[in-house]
Amino acid sequence: MIYGIGTDLCDVRRIAATLARKSDRFAEKVLGPDELKVFHARRAKVESRGIRFLATRFSAKEAFSKAVGMGLHMPMTWRSCEILNERSGKPYIRLHGELAAWFAQRNLVAHVTVTDETDYVASFVVVETAATFPATALQP
Template identity: 70%
Template sequence: MIHGIGTDICDSRRIAASLARRGDRFASKVLGPNELKVFAARRARNEARGVIYLATRFSAKESFSKAIGLGLHLPMRMPDCEILNEPSGKPFVRLHGELATWFDAQGLTAQVTLSDESDYVVSFVVVERASA
């Protein structure tokens, strides 16, 4: 049964501007530990690809927060919601801390998809509750 759906579109130029203003502090407020490693590696190879990575994760976390119905209120913290990739490239959600505990207690699962084009990124999340 569907618990919630969330979608978000984000202008990657806005993320680039935030990163320029606030530096790595901005990235650390958005990304979890595994995502920070990927971000650093992508950014080292190509600054633009690092920004797109950060923008897609920001967007996906906004979508996730909408789908779970909490918005950006506790226990939802952006670094506790990681959007990682399987070896095939398929994105998936990995949760940590109080958010993971809350999510599991609700009996929820999540599916996420991301896309980027030029200056924009988009994400879509479906959160389902296991049937009783």
């Protein structure tokens, strides 16, 4: 059953301006440890790729906070929610600390997708209650 849906549209130029004004402190406030590694690697190769990565993560976290219905209030914090990629490129959400415990307590599962263009990024998150079927119910 769907618990919540969140979407966000973000102007990459706004993220670039904030990053220029606040330097890496902005990225360090928004990104978790594994996201920061990707951000620095992408930015070192091509500045705009790093900025778009930061913008997609900012947007996805906004969408996630809307889907769980709490905005950016405890236990939801920027760094307690990471948007990472599987080897295939598919994005997924990894939660930490109190937010992970809050999420697990409610037996929730999150699905995320992000997209980016030159000036805009968009994110969509669906949070649902995890199915609790007996293993035999899944067999044909």
